[in-house]
Amino acid sequence: MILHPIPYGKQTITAEDIKAVTDALTSQFITQGPKIDEFENDFAKYIGVKYAVAVSNGTAALHLAALALNVKPGSKVITTSITFAASANCVLYAGGEIFFVDIDPETFTIDIKKVRQLLDSHPKGTFSGIIPVDLAGYPVNTEEFRKLADEYNLWILEDACHAPGGYFIDSKGKKIKCGDGQYCDAAIFSFHPVKHIATGEGGMITTNSKEIYDRLIMLRTHGITKNPDLLIENHGSWYYEMQELGYNYRLTDIQAALGISQLKRADAGLIRRREIAEKYDRIFANNPNIITPKIIDGKNTSHAYHLYIVRVNNRIGLYDFLRNLQIYVQVHYIPVHIMPYYKNLGWKNGDLPIAENYYEHCMSLPIFPALTDEEQDFVIEKILEFYQ
Ligand SMILES: *Cc1c(COP(=O)(O)O)cnc(C)c1O
Numbered sequence: 049m050i051l052h053p054i055p056y057g058k059q060t061i062t063a064e065d066i067k068a069v070t071d072a073l074t075s076q077f078i079t080q081g082p083k084i085d086e087f088e089n090d091f092a093k094y095i096g097v098k099y100a101v102a103v104s105n106g107t108a109a110l111h112l113a114a115l116a117l118n119v120k121p122g123s124k125v126i127t128t129s130i131t132f133a134a135s136a137n138c139v140l141y142a143g144g145e146i147f148f149v150d151i152d153p154e155t156f157t158i159d160i161k162k163v164r165q166l167l168d169s170h171p172k173g174t175f176s177g178i179i180p181v182d183l184a185g186y187p188v189n190t191e192e193f194r195k196l197a198d199e200y201n202l203w204i205l206e207d208a209c210h211a212p213g214g215y216f217i218d219s220k221g222k223k224i225k226c227g228d229g230q231y232c233d234a235a236i237f238s239f240h241p242v243k244h245i246a247t248g249e250g251g252m253i254t255t256n257s258k259e260i261y262d263r264l265i266m267l268r269t270h271g272i273t274k275n276p277d278l279l280i281e282n283h284g285s286w287y288y289e290m291q292e293l294g295y296n297y298r299l300t301d302i303q304a305a306l307g308i309s310q311l312k313r314a315d316a317g318l319i320r321r322r323e324i325a326e327k328y329d330r331i332f333a334n335n336p337n338i339i340t341p342k343i344i345d346g347k348n349t350s351h352a353y354h355l356y357i358v359r360v361n362n363r364i365g366l367y368d369f370l371r372n373l374q375i376y377v378q379v380h381y382i383p384v385h386i387m388p389y390y391k392n393l394g395w396k397n398g399d400l401p402i403a404e405n406y407y408e409h410c411m412s413l414p415i416f417p418a419l420t421d422e423e424q425d426f427v428i429e430k431i432l433e434f435y436q
Pocket of ligand 1: 107132181210240
């Protein structure tokens with residue numbers, strides 16, 4: 049019997065992390081300073097991408113990426129309904145319109161066949177981009193999306209919040225890491241405490257495009273630049289220009305210091321996440337009440353397991369039973385298209401039957417690097433007990 053709460057996800061903070069933060073706190077810069085550059089460089093290296101831009105959270109990352117990809121009033125963008133609302137909201141922030149497409153019944157990520165159907169049912173040039181989401185850490189096959197996007201002249205923004213460290217092997221045998229920009233124009237990450245790397249609040253945009261990178265840097269700080277190459281006038285060395293309407297979406301050096309320290313343990317965290325997933329996979333393999341997550345091409349797909357999502361019978365019963373034991377399982381996600389806000393925009397129940405059916409049964413079991421064997425065993429024992 050375990051008497052303390054077990055969440056579905058949680059950060060790990062070590063003594064080293066604390067030292068990194070207190071060092072940053074007593075340094076000269078506490079908002080955007082040298083730690084930001086260091087975090088961006090380390091993160092870009094980890095992901096295998098040219099540029100990384102640190103911002104205040106994952107939602108800000110989505111917003112700026114949408115702007116840098118020129119989303120504006122009239123832009124039509126495609127995404128999945130099984131995601132956190134921010135993946136869709138960013139398009140609306142920029143004045144665009146969002147089109148939800150149903151999910152693949154096996155991977156629960158956006159169904160490429162349905163995306164093609166949507167594209168084919170409109171005149172060419174109707175849509176501007178796609179935002180695929182690496183749900184739970186499952187790497188979307190962005191090679192296939194790139195082919196489709198090229199046919200229809202679309203950009204791709206990968207929402208890789210769940211998947212730092214995840215990858216797939218493409219048709220040429222090349223390793224494609226989530227967010228590495230090989231097939232996507234840009235990608236975004238979040239450093240919310242339940243994600244792989246925690247900075248309290250925090251986010252990152254990655255891209256291989258210098259043009260997108262330059263835009264992001266400007267948009268992150270009010271649309272202001274001091275870069276002499278970009279200035280329209282120059283009144284002296286104090287001079288800066290606000291060239292477009294930007295924001296203050298900066299990350300602090302204090303948070304970046306934590307991110308740098310956390311990133312050092314990213315691979316160890318992934319190994320532990322996979323270990324936990326394997327145990328759940330093994331124990332629930334033939335259980336008639338629980339369907340474990342499937343990986344279609346296991347040899348060529350490396351799941352990052354931000355979440356471990358099962359589909360269960362009597363979900364509400366199991367949820368309440370576990371909650372009473374302080375096992376805080378979660379539901380990811382309530383489809384975004386049936387949120388009241390999106391219903392007001394015209395979406396309704398029945399629009400995306402596979403997503404809606406998925407929602408009826410999905411449940412996220414505890415998975416995070418600090419979850420102990422005893423805690424996991426307790427979770428498993430109680431789930432099996434519920435179905436006895
Ligand atoms: C967490 C998350 C976000 C938003 O990140 P925040 O840092 O919380 O703003 C966006 N998309 C997905 C898929 C997420 O899981």
